[in-house]
Amino acid sequence: MEEVFRGRAWVVGDDIDTDQIYHGTYLPITDPKEMAKHAMEYVPGIEDFAKKVEEGDLLLCGRNFGSGSSREHAPMSLKYCGIKVVIAESFAGIFYRNAVNIGLPLVECESLPGFAEPMDIVEVDIKTGLLKNITKNTEIHGAPLPDLEMEILEAGGLIPYMKSHGMFPGVGAGA
Amino acid sequence: MGKTIIEKIIGGHAGKEVSAGDRVWANIDLAVIRDFGGPNVVLEFDEATNKGKVWDPGKIAITFDYQAPAKVAKVAENQRICRDFAIRQGIENLFEVNCGVGQHTLLEHGMILPGSIVVGTDSHMNLLGAVGCYATGMGTTDIAAAFAAGRLWFRVPPSVKVIFEGGFTYPATAKDLTLEFVRVMGADGSLFRSVEFEGDMIDNLPLSGRLTLASMVTETSGEISFFPLSGEIAAFLEKRSGRKIEPVISDPGAVYEKEIVINIEGLRPKIACPHTPDNVKDVREVEGVEVDEVFIGSCTNGSFEDLKAAAEVMKGKKVHPRVRTIVTPATSEVALKALKDGLYEIFMEAGAMVTNPGCALCTIGHPGILGEREVAVSTGNRNFIGKIGKGAEVYLASPVTAALTAIEGKITDPARVLSKV
Numbered sequence: 001m002e003e004v005f006r007g008r009a010w011v012v013g014d015d016i017d018t019d020q021i022y023h024g025t026y027l028p029i030t031d032p033k034e035m036a037k038h039a040m041e042y043v044p045g046i047e048d049f050a051k052k053v054e055e056g057d058l059l060l061c062g063r064n065f066g067s068g069s070s071r072e073h074a075p076m077s078l079k080y081c082g083i084k085v086v087i088a089e090s091f092a093g094i095f096y097r098n099a100v101n102i103g104l105p106l107v108e109c110e111s112l113p114g115f116a117e118p119m120d121i122v123e124v125d126i127k128t129g130l131l132k133n134i135t136k137n138t139e140i141h142g143a144p145l146p147d148l149e150m151e152i153l154e155a156g157g158l159i160p161y162m163k164s165h166g167m168f169p170g171v172g173a174g175a
Numbered sequence: 176m177g178k179t180i181i182e183k184i185i186g187g188h189a190g191k192e193v194s195a196g197d198r199v200w201a202n203i204d205l206a207v208i209r210d211f212g213g214p215n216v217v218l219e220f221d222e223a224t225n226k227g228k229v230w231d232p233g234k235i236a237i238t239f240d241y242q243a244p245a246k247v248a249k250v251a252e253n254q255r256i257c258r259d260f261a262i263r264q265g266i267e268n269l270f271e272v273n274c275g276v277g278q279h280t281l282l283e284h285g286m287i288l289p290g291s292i293v294v295g296t297d298s299h300m301n302l303l304g305a306v307g308c309y310a311t312g313m314g315t316t317d318i319a320a321a322f323a324a325g326r327l328w329f330r331v332p333p334s335v336k337v338i339f340e341g342g343f344t345y346p347a348t349a350k351d352l353t354l355e356f357v358r359v360m361g362a363d364g365s366l367f368r369s370v371e372f373e374g375d376m377i378d379n380l381p382l383s384g385r386l387t388l389a390s391m392v393t394e395t396s397g398e399i400s401f402f403p404l405s406g407e408i409a410a411f412l413e414k415r416s417g418r419k420i421e422p423v424i425s426d427p428g429a430v431y432e433k434e435i436v437i438n439i440e441g442l443r444p445k446i447a448c449p450h451t452p453d454n455v456k457d458v459r460e461v462e463g464v465e466v467d468e469v470f471i472g473s474c475t476n477g478s479f480e481d482l483k484a485a486a487e488v489m490k491g492k493k494v495h496p497r498v499r500t501i502v503t504p505a506t507s508e509v510a511l512k513a514l515k516d517g518l519y520e521i522f523m524e525a526g527a528m529v530t531n532p533g534c535a536l537c538t539i540g541h542p543g544i545l546g547e548r549e550v551a552v553s554t555g556n557r558n559f560i561g562k563i564g565k566g567a568e569v570y571l572a573s574p575v576t577a578a579l580t581a582i583e584g585k586i587t588d589p590a591r592v593l594s595k596v
Contacts (some may be wrong), residue, residue: 019561020560024562028249028253029296056502064366070298070313071211072215092341092366092396093398096367097313098314098316135302138377146338149198158316168223171323
């Protein structure tokens with residue numbers, strides 16, 4: 001899989017919860033393409049995110065991104081609206097594993113505040129955690145993704161990973 | 176090396192010693208789906224396994240509490256998908272739309288044991304830490320995988336110890352203790368941590384109060400919390416499960432990332448102000464704010480003791496004519512007990528309405544949504560922007576504060592008005 005991504009930066013603050021990322025009103029939706037239309041709709045100031053986001057954009061967040069609900073709609077809506085990597089000072093526990101499980105790469109980076117302005121061009125290496133601000137010509141180091149998370153992402157998500165490791169009884173490896 | 180409670184539980188299910196930060200695969204004791212999240216789990220499971228069989232139908236439960244009974248066609252269809260799946264897979268633990276909040280229902284049915292691992296599509300699964308179970312909310316992919324394999328990957332959370340020093344009396348309650356905990360920790364103060372609570376007040380906290388506190392560990396981004404198991408709660412679990420109860424306790428020398436002492440001596444009633452659960456003040460600081468709706472219920476405060484505390488305040492009184500007052504028992508068992516004990520009579524004579532059990536307003540699955548600029552006092556656990564009505568302002572408080580506020584029509588400090596004889 002790709003390990004280095006370059007794209008425009010969307011920048012949001014601390015404690016963006018799952019109702020802001022993907023509001024409870026839309027929970028009955030099951031089609032990821034429909035979910036994508038409501039991504040970040042309740043984040044103050046960027047309510048029009050889903051209309052303006054482009055394939056290949058990156059999302060830069062503050063602390064505790066994705067707190068709140070267990071809804072997988074939150075990372076799904078981001079993945080299917082074109083976000084390639086979510087980078088944050090820290091992630092809420094459920095969002096973290098949901099993103100890995102659906103194959104949306106994450107990078108944790110404590111020194112993220114002040115690194116990028118909205119729409120700066122940013123490059124991220126998910127394997128090493130290296131972040132480059134191409135617009136400003138600066139770089140910082142985030143945490144490299146741990147091996148297991150990297151393997152799950154490389155497999156394309158949790159289900160393909162477990163299948164290929166023969167963890168689904170009755171379903172052949174690679175089935 | 177000594178182990179913390181979470182290291183013991185995950186290690187016991189992984190078949191090896193584990194320490195904080197490790198990644199391991201561990202066996203699951205119970206996997207739970209609800210009427211949201213649930214249908215996607217079923218669809219993902221069917222696709223992943225080509226409509227195969229679940230790993231163990233006896234270790235799967237389905238609870239309908241989000242929108243019970245369904246009010247829109249999409250949810251009705253989602254529930255049908257779950258019912259059909261239960262029949263096809265031979266899953267007997269299906270709790271229908273009459274039952275109420277899933278976690279509370281599972282607890283009442285003896286399906287939750289100390290030291291077990293329970294996963295489900297609900298971010299407040301972790302309230303079951305109240306009885307020593309490692310229960311955690313997960314997304315649909317995780318649960319679909321658990322259905323197929325009976326095990327999942329885990330990151331072992333670091334542990335922190337939180338010690339409450341001192342004590343308090345009525346009208347402060349477990350919810351006020353909980354809000355004080357959330358205030359001290361902040362929105363990410365327990366980020367992916369296992370919290371072990373200690374203190375005299377904790378030892379004396381009944382199950383309902385532990386459920387309240389454990390549920391809002393989520394609002395500090397905590398993964399799970401644990402309490403020293405009391406004899407009373409062990410007896411309850413033994414009676415409900417028919418199993419011998421073995422508490423899981425931490426070892427001497429277990430490693431804690433930090434120890435936090437919170438002084439709760441003379442704690443005053445607390446309230447979380449809009450729009451975050453950690454925006455906590457003394458109720459007396461916001462007295463006088465006029466409210467349009469009061470909601471008493473949720474997985475945080477829908478236990479019988481919570482309803483009783485509200486009823487004691489409302490007895491013989493009328494709610495303010497402007498305040499729509501909605502009471503929702505967590506489960507049908509709670510509702511039946513409230514009915515038998517005369518609580519329904521008190522609520523209805525006061526002008527409050529009692530709804531069917533469930534998650535009610537918290538997920539806006541049930542009616543009661545707020546209009547623009549309306550103000551509510553809720554006993555739930557979240558007051559995020561727009562959560563129960565776009566442009567609305569939501570305060571979180573105890574059932575006592577909520578009931579008193581319903582009567583007065585404005586936020587009112589029970590410490591000024593009420594005292595237990």
